[in-house]
Structures are given as structure tokens and as C-alpha cells.
Amino acid sequence: MNILQWWVIGELSVIVIGLSFLTVQIWRRARSQPGIRLVELPKTFTGCVAYVSRLGGLLMLIFLFVILERNILTVILETAPAPSHVPAPEEAGLEAEEVTFQSPGGPSIAGWFVPSKNGATIILLHGYGGNRTAMLWHAERLIEAGYGVLLYDERASGESEGGYRSYGWEDTRDVEAALQYLSTREDAADKVGIAGCSTGADIAVYSMALYPQLGAAWGDGNSSVRAQDMPPIRDWITMFLVPSNYMLDWMYTVRLGIDAPAPLVDVIDDIAPRPLMLVGGGVQRPVIGSEADLFTLRFAELAGPNAQAWIIPEAAHCDGPRVRPEEYAQKMVTFFDSALGIK
Template identity: 35%
Template sequence: MSVMTKTAPRRTKPRVADSVFAFAIGCVATAVGVGLGLPHLMKVGADLAGVAGLGCLVAGLLLLGAGGVALVRLVPGWWRVLAVPALLAIVLVTVMALGQAVAATNVPDTSVGSRTPGSHGLEFTEVEFATADGVSLSGWYIPSANRAAVALLHGAGSTRSDVLDQAVVLARHGYGVLLFDARGHGRSAGRAMDFGWYGDQDLSAAVTYLQSRPDVEDARIGALGLSMGGEEAIGAAAADARIRAVVGEGATNRTTADRAWLSHEYGWRGTAQEGVEWLTYKATTLLTKADEPIALRAAVAAIAPRPVLLIAAGAKPDEAYADLYIQAGSPGTVQLWVVPGAAHTAGLRTDPGQWEQRVTAFFDTALG
């Protein structure tokens, strides 16, 4: 009589491919959740995009946990000590690069708010004009008293109301001012893109509108932009000679080439950051119909001999580094003012007297 013995079932290790797949999908889902869910939830609440993004984030973290643990278990011996930081580094780079790309191409709705030029005692008109690709943009126009005008561009995730203080200064010196919402922001139609890659088309349409005004001379039009708006103004002026002068405050980067100074200033850390930026912009090209624009350093060279004034935040050293790199594209035509102690785009608030004197003197000279 034979004796049947039972053996314990062998514990099978998870397949490498399954673990890698779960970890990879977890990285992507987490990045999408961070880039989509968090901005929407913080800015507009539990809308569809915010809830979907939160769902992606939760699912991504679960997959990261399951896939990451499985991968670490597959690593033999003391090599596991190296596997954990390696996997964490992959997660960090993916979230930083893809998360930024998703956030820049899936922008929450922005409200214009209740303030208008009229709140400052200024006469103004509600205006609308269309871009070459058929997008309707909305703005305010303050009439010119000196036959010159400035298109005023706001930063990412904001609207025309966020540049009202700058408009008041320009209007006080007689300039016509066109404050308009970038596409997808405020009351403008279209899909928002917070790297400013639609800036050429939007600003070109604004200049065409200004040229249609009887109070503005065609050859006396400038542009002033903050942050993303400054980058848009510089890039658009490179392709549109009708823009006779540009002021860009807080304008630093919107392409990989704009970050080439990082390795020079910060060594290996800068080189690593350049790599993350490269991944960010490459991912962005897959998520938007907009073409990647000209680098800012190349743009100022194309703008010459027309003048450019860059304004950098003294409290943000990287802004000065970035602007010095941009200025090197055309040192003879690009001025740089670093505002001591100023935060990003806070030059007017930090030193209103100097800001008014420098900016208006620049436009007075450039626009006659």
C-alpha cells in the first residue's frame, strides 16, 4: 500500500514583465493625477477633470506600490538597497516631467474677476478679436492719448485683471493699452496652454486689432508681458516686425534650449535638471497641437535691432541667470534690470517708482 504525501505548493515569484508594467503604468497615472487633478481641485474644486485626475492619482499610487514592491523582491541580496532609490528616482522624474506637461496643457478655468480699468477711473472698451486660426479673444482697450499703444499679456493661469496695475501706469503716461485674455483663459475661447506656445498667434491678432484703432499709429505698438506673457511677447516679436519694442518681466523659459544655462551654473545638478526639462517639453509636444516655439535667446537675436527690456526678480536668482543667457543672444539690443528683493513678476509692487520710470522711458524712446 503506497502512502500519498502532500507537498506544500511552491510560491511563485511574480513575473518581471508584469511588475515592470504595473510600475510603469503607476508612474504615468500618478503623473497625470498630479498634473490634472491637483490643479483643478485646488483652483475650481471637484469638477470632472479634478475628479478624474484624483482617480488617476489614487490608482497610480496603488500600482506604484504593488509594482515597486514586486520589483524590489525580484532583486537578489543587497542589491535591493540600490533598487529602492532607483525606483524612487524614476517616479520623481516621471512626475516632474509628465506632470508639468499635463498641467500646462490641461489648464483649469480662470475667472476675470470684478476689477476693470473703470475701477481705477479709466475709460475703457470691452473688445473681441479673432486669431488667424479662428479663436476669439476677449479683452479691454484703454484709448491712447499719445498715438502709441501697448499690448499687455498676463502670466500662466491668470487673466487680464492680473495686469491691471501695469495698465494703469502705462495709461497714466498716455499709452493705449490692450489687456486681453490668452486663449483658454478668462473669457477667451480656445484651449489654454500655459507654456505660451500659442502666443505668436494670440499677440499677432492683438497687434492687428491695435492697428485698426484710429487713435494708434501703426509703427508705435509695443508689448509688455509678465512671466508666460513675457515669453509670448518675445517670441511673437521675433516673427512680427509690427511689434516695435518688448518688455518681458519674469520671462525665463518655454523650450528645452532656454534651460541650457543650468549645467553651467549648477554643474551635474543643472545637467540633471536640463534632462528633466527635455522630457517635459517632449511630453508636451505629444499633448498639444501647438508647435514648440523659438527659443528666447534666438528670439531676441531675431528681434534686433528693435529693443527688448528684461526685468528679473532679485529674490529669484535663477531669473537673472536665465535672463543673462537670453540677453547674450543680442547684447546690444537687450537691457536687463534685476529688481532688488522682488519676487516673481513683482517689480511694480516692490519698486513702483523705478518700474514706472524705467518701463515708460523705454517705451517713450522705442515708440517715439
């Protein structure tokens, strides 16, 4: 069994033990005081207030415990390496060269490279825990339009090396390494853009703020890099969700032994005047709403007039290529054509 299955068993065990302990205590009270009601409600106003306060405090402690143990599970699972088999490019239907490059002071990164025919190359970044094959659809559409592509497995994912994943925090270094690698190839174009989905979008957009060599970025399904990127507290859900993310940030720094990067909201305006396209799904998710409302529109506003936001109402997370394949491909290619000056 994997760690998630063991964790669920542990949770259920704690619940059973806790309920058993509570049942035994109630039974002992009933045995020691015959005739007493097991639940005796207070008869005065102050007594009722105290009773409700104690009950509320107990529920709050239970809720905080659940958040804590769930955050611990999240950090354990999301920092563990996620190796996976990657087929040969021809098996994936792509005419590409298998390449590797070294991240400065970091792991060896494995990927595929296709030379450019139009003078521009796009770096493609997949979502968390996946591998480069998740960006095949994007690669095929860009190649059809003449673009070169470099799609690779993020560190400690797919066939790339690495002892841990860092929720994208250290992956911007690998983008820098990718840019350096492209600069050494005679068949690589001078103009470089970047595109990503989910955590890949976070890495892509953040890298745009760091590296002026990147001429444009397409981010689909961006979310928070740090707790400060979460939306302002607006209801009881975000009242707990936002503090929980601050706890997660601290846990990641302790677990990984690294410094946390600056929040995306603090650096996203450094991208200007270079073009930025942010894509978000409009499907309302239970409790928290749509990613468009949570992140996409707000990030685009913070980035400035160089940024565009495309909201796809019927799309969920990174779902645009499925629900609007032709429009998505056309918009993506048109965006990079305009942003990188491709005629």
C-alpha cells in the same frame, strides 16, 4: 475635488501599495528562511560594488518615475483651459472699452482697449493661467503717461475662447491678431510696444522676434520657451532638470498635436536693433537659484547690445511693482518713451 487633489491621492496610494508590497516580501523571506538576517550586507569589494549599483539603479528608477508622473501632471494641468471671471473695466477702476478680436484660425480674444494720447500703444500680456486684470498696475502707469493700452486674456484663459492652453507656444498668433486689430482702429496709434509678465513676457519677447511692427518690448520674469532655453548643465539639479524639460516639450507636442516653436535662444537676436528690456528678480530660490541668473542675464546677452537687463535684488518672480513701485513705473515709462520716440 480637482485633478490635482486626485493626483496627490493617487501618488500616496502608489507609495502605500509599494511599501506594503515590499513589507510583505520581506516578511515572507523571513518566514521561509528562519535565522536569516533581513538585510545581509556583502562581504567582498565586488559584492559591495554590485550592491551599491543595484541600490543606485533602484533609486534612479524611482526618481525617473517621479519625474515622468510629475511631467504628465504638469502637461494635463497646464494645457487645460483656465477660464475666470473678469469684472467690467469700471469695476476694476479703468476707463476702457471692452473689445474682442479674432485670432487667425484660432479663438476669439477678449480684452480692454484705451486710446493713446501720445502716439503709442502698448500691448500687455499676463502670466500663465491668469487674466488681463493681472496687468492693471502696468496699464494704469502707462495710461497716466499718455500711452494707449490693449490688455487681453490669453487664449483659453479669462474670458477668451479656446479649447486648450499651449504654454504660450501658439499665443504669438494672438499678438499678430492684436496688431491687426489695432491697425483697423482710427483711434489706435501707429507706434506699438509690448510688455508682459512671466509667460506673458515669454510671448512678448518671442513676438518681438516675429513681428517687425512691434517697436519695443518689456519682459519681466522670462523663462524657457523650449528645453534648449534652459541654462547649461552645471550641477546635479540641472542634470535632471534639463532632460526633464526635453521630455515636457515632447509631451506638449503629443498632447496638443502641434509643432514646437524654435527655442527663444535661437530667435532672440532677430529683435535687434529694436530695444528690449528684460527684468529679473534677484531673490535666490531654493535649489535652482534666482531667475536673473537662470534666464534674464543670459537672454539679454544673447539678444545683443539692443537689450538691457534690470535685476531687482529683493524681487521674486514679477515682484518689481510691489517692492519698487515708483522706480519700476519710472523705468518702464522712460524705456518706452526712448524706444518709441515719445517726446
